[in-house]
Amino acid sequence: MENGFVVRTVDLVKKYRMGRHELAALKGVTLDFAKGEFSGIVGPSGSGKTTLLNIIGSLDAPTSGSAVVLGARIETLSPRKAAELRSRHIGFIFQTFNLLPVYTAFENVEFPLLLLGMSAPERRERVMDALKWVGLEDRAGSRPTQLSGGESQRVAIARAVVKQPEIVLADEPTANLDAENSRHILDTMVRLNRELGTTFIFSTHDEKVIRYLRRRIVLVDGAVAEDKPQEPAA
Amino acid sequence: MTALRLAIRNLRGAGIRTWLNAFSLSLAFVAIIFGQGLLQGMNKQAEDASVEFAFGGGQFWHVAYDPYDPLTLENAHAPMPAEVEALVEAGRAVPILIIQGSIYSEGRMLPVLIKGILPGQKVLALPTPALADTGAELPVLVGARMAKSTGLAVGDYVTVQWRDAEGAFDARDGRVVQLLETSVMGIDVGQVWVPLDRLQRMAGMPGAVTLVTVAKGEHHLPAVSGWVFRSPGYLLSDLRQMVQSKTVGQSIMFLVLFLLAMLAMFDTQVLSIFRRRREIGMLVALGMTRSQVIAMFTLEGALHGVLAAFLGTIYGAPLFIYLSANGFSIPGGDTWGFAIGERIYPTYTAGLVLGTTLLVLIVATIVSWLPTRRIAKLKPTDALSGRGL
Numbered sequence: 103m104e105n106g107f108v109v110r111t112v113d114l115v116k117k118y119r120m121g122r123h124e125l126a127a128l129k130g131v132t133l134d135f136a137k138g139e140f141s142g143i144v145g146p147s148g149s150g151k152t153t154l155l156n157i158i159g160s161l162d163a164p165t166s167g168s169a170v171v172l173g174a175r176i177e178t179l180s181p182r183k184a185a186e187l188r189s190r191h192i193g194f195i196f197q198t199f200n201l202l203p204v205y206t207a208f209e210n211v212e213f214p215l216l217l218l219g220m221s222a223p224e225r226r227e228r229v230m231d232a233l234k235w236v237g238l239e240d241r242a243g244s245r246p247t248q249l250s251g252g253e254s255q256r257v258a259i260a261r262a263v264v265k266q267p268e269i270v271l272a273d274e275p276t277a278n279l280d281a282e283n284s285r286h287i288l289d290t291m292v293r294l295n296r297e298l299g300t301t302f303i304f305s306t307h308d309e310k311v312i313r314y315l316r317r318r319i320v321l322v323d324g325a326v327a328e329d330k331p332q333e334p335a336a
Numbered sequence: 337m338t339a340l341r342l343a344i345r346n347l348r349g350a351g352i353r354t355w356l357n358a359f360s361l362s363l364a365f366v367a368i369i370f371g372q373g374l375l376q377g378m379n380k381q382a383e384d385a386s387v388e389f390a391f392g393g394g395q396f397w398h399v400a401y402d403p404y405d406p407l408t409l410e411n412a413h414a415p416m417p418a419e420v421e422a423l424v425e426a427g428r429a430v431p432i433l434i435i436q437g438s439i440y441s442e443g444r445m446l447p448v449l450i451k452g453i454l455p456g457q458k459v460l461a462l463p464t465p466a467l468a469d470t471g472a473e474l475p476v477l478v479g480a481r482m483a484k485s486t487g488l489a490v491g492d493y494v495t496v497q498w499r500d501a502e503g504a505f506d507a508r509d510g511r512v513v514q515l516l517e518t519s520v521m522g523i524d525v526g527q528v529w530v531p532l533d534r535l536q537r538m539a540g541m542p543g544a545v546t547l548v549t550v551a552k553g554e555h556h557l558p559a560v561s562g563w564v565f566r567s568p569g570y571l572l573s574d575l576r577q578m579v580q581s582k583t584v585g586q587s588i589m590f591l592v593l594f595l596l597a598m599l600a601m602f603d604t605q606v607l608s609i610f611r612r613r614r615e616i617g618m619l620v621a622l623g624m625t626r627s628q629v630i631a632m633f634t635l636e637g638a639l640h641g642v643l644a645a646f647l648g649t650i651y652g653a654p655l656f657i658y659l660s661a662n663g664f665s666i667p668g669g670d671t672w673g674f675a676i677g678e679r680i681y682p683t684y685t686a687g688l689v690l691g692t693t694l695l696v697l698i699v700a701t702i703v704s705w706l707p708t709r710r711i712a713k714l715k716p717t718d719a720l721s722g723r724g725l
Contacts, residue, residue, distance in 0.1 A: 161621060161716045182625055189623020196720065200618040204349025216338060217623045261622075 108268055108301050109135040109158055114167035116153050116324075127153040129324040130167065135303060137268070140295045140334070141317035142304035150324040151305035152273055158303065159192055159271045160184040172268055189217045193262030193300075197274035199254040201246040201261075207233065207253075208242040211260045218265060232260035236290055252283030259287065263294055269301045270294075276308050288314045292334075339628050343635035347643070357604055358643035361700065364597030365644050366652040368590050369684065369692050373656060375586055377663075377682035379579045382519070383572055388461045389520045391571040392430075393552040396420055396563040401434075401546055406449070409436050413544040419558040420548050428554055430457035431545035433535050437498035439528060441486040449527040450498055452535030459551045462523070466514035467531045474510035474534060479524025483515050490515060496528065501540040508538065598703045605637055606707045616711060617719030630708045637704020641697040656684045 116128040127150045135141060143151045156162040157169050160176050161184075169176040172191050179187065188194075193214075201210045211232050215225040233239045236256035246254055255275060262270050272291070276284035292314060295302050304311055312318060313334065320328035347354045387393075401412035416424065416431050423429035433452040438445050453460075455467040467475045474496065478488055488494055490512050497507040510530065518524055536542050550557060557565060609616070619629050663681040 156717050159621065161720070185620070185623050185625040185628075188621060194618075194621045196618075198614070200614055200621075200720070202349075202615055202618065204346055204351075209345065209349075214622050216341065219338070 106136060107134040108137050108139075108172055109133070109303070110168075110170045111154070111158070112168045114154070114157065114169055115165050116150070116157065116162070117165045127324050128157075128164070128167075131321070131324070131326055133319065133326065133329070135269075135301060137301055138295065138299045139317060140292065140302045140315060141319060142306050142312060142315040143319045143321050144306060144312055144315075145321035145327075146307060149321045151307075151321055153324075154321065155271050155273050155303065155305045158269075159194060160187050189214065190265070191268045193265070193267040193270040195255070195258050195262050195270060195272040195275045197277040199246070199251075199258045199278075201249075201254055201257055203246055206243050206245055207238060207249065207257045207260075210246070210257055211264050214261060214265045228264055229260075232264040233257075235263070235294065236260045237286075250283075251278055252280070252286060255279060255283070255287055256290065259290060259294075263298070263300060266298060267300065269303065271303050271305075273305045274308070275304065276306070276311055281310065284308070284310045339631035340635050342632050343639055346632070346636055347639055354640070354643065355647075357601070357640050358647055361597055361601060361640055361644035361696070362648040362652075364593050365648045365692065365696050366655075367593055368696075369648075369652065369656070369689060370659075370682070371586055371590050372688055372692065373660070373682040373684040374680060375579070375583050376685065376688060377660070377680055378582075379576075380683050381681060382575055382579065385519045386522070386572060386575055387552055387568060389518045390460065390523045390549075391568050392459050392549040393554040394550055394557070394565060394567045395571065396548040396550070396557075396560055396565050398546050399562050399564055406436055409434055409449075409546070413541055413546050414562060415543040416545050416548060417560040417563055419560045420550070423550060423554070424454075424548065427458055427551075429548050429550040430454055430459040431532065431548045433532055433539070433541065433544055434546040435498055435535065435539050435541075437496060437528075439486070440495040440497070441488055444486075445497075446486060447526070450496065450535060451527055451529050452532035453529055454532050459549055462518075462529070463514050463516060464529070467529065474508050474530060474538075475513040476510035477514055477516055477529035478512055479516040479518060479521075479527070481521065481524045482527065483512070485525070488512050494528075496530075498539060500538070506538065594699075598699055601637065601640065601700060602703050602707060605633070605704050608636075609633065609707055609710060613714070613719045614722050616714060617716045617721075620716040621720065626712050626714075630705070630711050633708040633711065634701060634705040638697065638701040640704070641700030644696065644700075645693050656682070660684055 111131055111133050114128050114131040115126065118125045118127060131150070131154060143154055145151050153162065157164050157176060158171055160171065160174075160179060163177050171187065174183065174187050176184070202213065205213070208229055211229045212225050215228060220228070230239060230242070233242055236259050238253060238256050238260065241249065241253060246257075249257065255278075276287060279287060288311060291302055294300055304315065306312060315332060316334050317331050318328070319326060396417070398412045398414055400408050402408040413433060420429055424431060430453060435450050436447070437450040438447050453462065453464055453467070455464045457464055463477065467477055476494060476496065478486070483489060492512045493509050494512060495507055496510045497505060499505050510528070516524060516529070532545075536544060559565075616629055620626065659682050663679040666680050
């Protein structure tokens with residue numbers, strides 16, 4: 103860890119080439135995230151939220167600057183090391199759930215544990231615990247097509263936390279959910295954050311999510327416009 | 337191991353789609369084995385018949401004998417070599433004299449080879465006992481195809497003309513005593529069979545023979561001066577070349593069938609990768625390396641091959657067992673140019689089945705792997721948003 107921070111970005115720049123033009127998605131972002139934070143990167147579409155989350159999640163590399171996640175320098179990480187970092191220490195939750203369609207809820211949640219080479223009995227116990235956490239233990243055998251949007255996102259949360267990662271990155275996790283389901287999802291994540299000490303970093307422009315955050319980072323045009331703690335609603 | 341486990345899980349999860357893909361691949365797989373078994377069966381049948389009716393365990397040829405040059409027949413005869421006489425006496429070899437001649441049938445003159453053979457021989461599966469000399473008339477054995485083309489039937493008289501050792505033409509009426517039913521055209525079309533001693537007398541060549549056919553399985557044959565031993569392999573080489581030429585044509589058809597099946601598999605895999613871009617992105621996000629994802633997709637394709645082999649075994653094995661036991665009739669069997677008989681009995685050897693299975697599996701794996709190379713170029717962030725490729 104970098105001076106007690108699970109994530110530290112320094113002067114992070116990410117540029118994309120669009121034909122003959124270059125588009126800067128991040129323009130020198132410097133941020134620290136401490137263990138157990140429940141924070142969110144807030145901003146309108148195109149402000150660079152997802153890009154920042156992707157770099158922290160080692161799915162993308164910065165054009166310049168540095169991102170250190172759990173002591174690993176993302177910009178110099180080999181694909182194998184990046185995969186290892188993701189498989190052991192980072193959980194992802196996406197707006198579109200991204201459940202594996204041919205797997206049951208149980209198998210979707212079990213997937214990260216398979217990659218870790220865990221034994222079958224241990225996997226079973228952990229998966230059922232995770233499904234219990236999100237209140238879906240009775241839907242373990244259901245396929246994604248048999249689940250509602252809220253249930254699908256809860257399975258995605260269970261999948262993200264089943265390996266008990268240090269960091270969960272949630273990209274617009276409530277964008278496809280109604281108010282009731284959003285509240286349920288956020289309550290679950292707050293509970294996981296409190297009880298497991300998992301660091302949650304959101305990317306969102308949803309007011310319902312923003313109210314739950316304990317730290318709000320506003321990103322405008324790829325730069326940090328505001329970064330301050332706040333009293334969460336829950 | 338993880339990739340294999342996930343590939344199996346994916347195939348299981350895809351349910352009926354997996355089985356449909358496997359079934360379509362199994363059709364090509366079964367068709368290839370069926371066709372190759374058919375050719376192998378035809379080949380074996382033709383070789384067996386040729387050995388049984390014509391070649392036995394090989395032949396001693398007079399050194400001047402060339403079956404492709406009828407003009408050599410005039411000099412291609414000599415008294416039977418002493419070295420093989422014991423074999424003939426033991427019933428393990430049969431001498432044959434061949435001379436040129438003609439028959440007159442239905443007012444037409446047809447050039448033929450007149451072949452003299454011992455009526456009591458048991459080396460070749462020819463109905464030569466029918467040639468047992470009755471003394472007065474010349475008994476003649478003709479093949480069924482020959483009889484059909486000349487309009488001859490059992491009991492018919494046919495004029496046989498030849499030129500003897502002195503060059504004088506002679507002729508005699510012979511009576512067709514039996515028709516020779518064989519699939520081997522080489523001993524049927526364009527020839528008549530008569531008793532050996534009668535032919536030797538008629539041609540003025542006492543004791544002369546053109547070739548000596550030894551029984552199948554006869555080993556330790558002596559070297560005979562002035563005679564050349566032709567092994568069954570040598571004698572069958574023409575037939576094998578003919579079968580080979582037929583096989584090439586058939587193989588092209590199977591290759592096209594095989595390529596179509598592989599193309600379908602390639603397309604399915606390309607489509608699958610395109611359709612599953614988000615999933616690929618998610619797999620990478622969950623901690624799989626690209627090489628693991630590539631291995632998983634490749635194994636999914638390869639496992640389709642395994643399932644195809646399994647399905648093919650379920651419906652192909654009973655079919656092949658039935659066909660190899662009962663055979664099936666081939667219309668126009670005569671038109672193939674070699675001995676295949678009226679019923680074909682396909683031969684499905686372990687080598688054929690295992691070889692084809694292995695070929696399908698290897699090619700299926702390669703065909704599955706080729707499109708997955710695109711995954712290596714796919715950025716996970718693009719894949720997650722359904723872009724890329």
